[in-house]
Amino acid sequence: MQADLSPFVGDEPDAFVFLGKRGGFLRGGNFRREAKWSGTLKEMGVRGLHFHDLRHTGNTLAAQSGASLADLKARMGHDSDRAALIYQHATRDADQRIADALSARVEAERRKEPGEGDDGGAGMPVGVS
Secondary structure, three states: OOOOOOOOOOOOOOOOOOOOOOOOOOOHHHHHHHOOHHHHHHHHOOOOOOHHHHHHHHHHHHHHOOOOHHHHHHHHOOOOHHHHHOOOOOOHHHHHHHHHHHHHHHHHHHHOOOOOOOOOOOOOOOOOO
């Protein structure tokens, strides 16, 4: 079921979902009360969702899309690597992408002719003259 957010979201692509009484963005301390979070969830037919779940999901998806640690820190407004690392969950999809990329690199090296743009076999020490 897709919730109708039209009473909450403006038409602009960067519109806030919830605004304060005077149209400003809400701070953490008054968010639940001002946004009428419980009533909004009930109206949308959603149970057990915490606001921080949205932040966690958004940052996890950003990490899975390839965002670097620095990107995540900037996105979240954190200085701490530790805080950003929380969102870089290992996933089966990521593991498969890494394995596929490594396999592609190995195969590309195998297809090269000896001496073609290379100083030797992949990972092999090369003598110098």
